[in-house]
Amino acid sequence: MADYIRRLPVYLLLDCSGSMAGEPIEAVRQGIKALVSELKGDPQALETACLSVITFNSSARQISPLTELLLFKEPQLVASGATALGAALTVLADCIRDEVRTSTPTQKGDWKPLVFLLSDGAPTDKLDDGLAALKKVTAGNIIACAAGANANVSTLKRITNNVLMMNNLTAGDMAQFFAWVSGSIKASSKSIDAKPGEAVQLPPPPQGFVIVP
DSSP: OOTTSOOEEEEEEEEOSGGGTTHHHHHHHHHHHHHHHHHHTOHHHHHHEEEEEEEESSSEEEEEEEEEGGGOOOOOOOOOSOOOHHHHHHHHHHHHHHHSOOOOSSSOOOOOOEEEEEESSOOSSOHHHHHHHHHTSOOOEEEEEEESTTOOHHHHHHHOSEEEEEOOOOHHHHHHHHHHHHHHHHHHHHHHHHSTTSOOOOOOOOTTOEEOO
């Protein structure tokens, strides 16, 4: 990907706490694999989108730096520990500051990032610290998915107004979610090319998913 191309940075923030062990984390693995495969088949997404993965359990870290799709390697995911969502937001803010190119007098920077957050529980650390860090960067569109009945929706609403509710953590539901993420990225890559500067219009959520008011 040439340096002068304006990239669409996409960050996946994935809950890998102990409650995601077993079928849910395997479904996330398969979802990422399908997501990358789908995006590689879309010329516009292939040209503009770059992907990063940040995981959080008892701590948070970026396990896949922002990478163009052709070079992206699916990360190894292991579910254990607590839910350091506040730390994950801080890591996200650091990554956006370090990886997303800003505009200069001679060159336009990257497009505003797309962030997809998936969590099945409540944070076990200080969320306010992460929210404060996130306010210092331009995060663009943040979409959160509350996965399962134990997900803390009110917490996710503090992070973003765009919250989806997934009732179950089945492989089928997770596949629908990642297919929707893929569709959202493809729609965004086309939208920014056709109408630079305008808000990205995301596709309708998957069937059975509820938009939290």
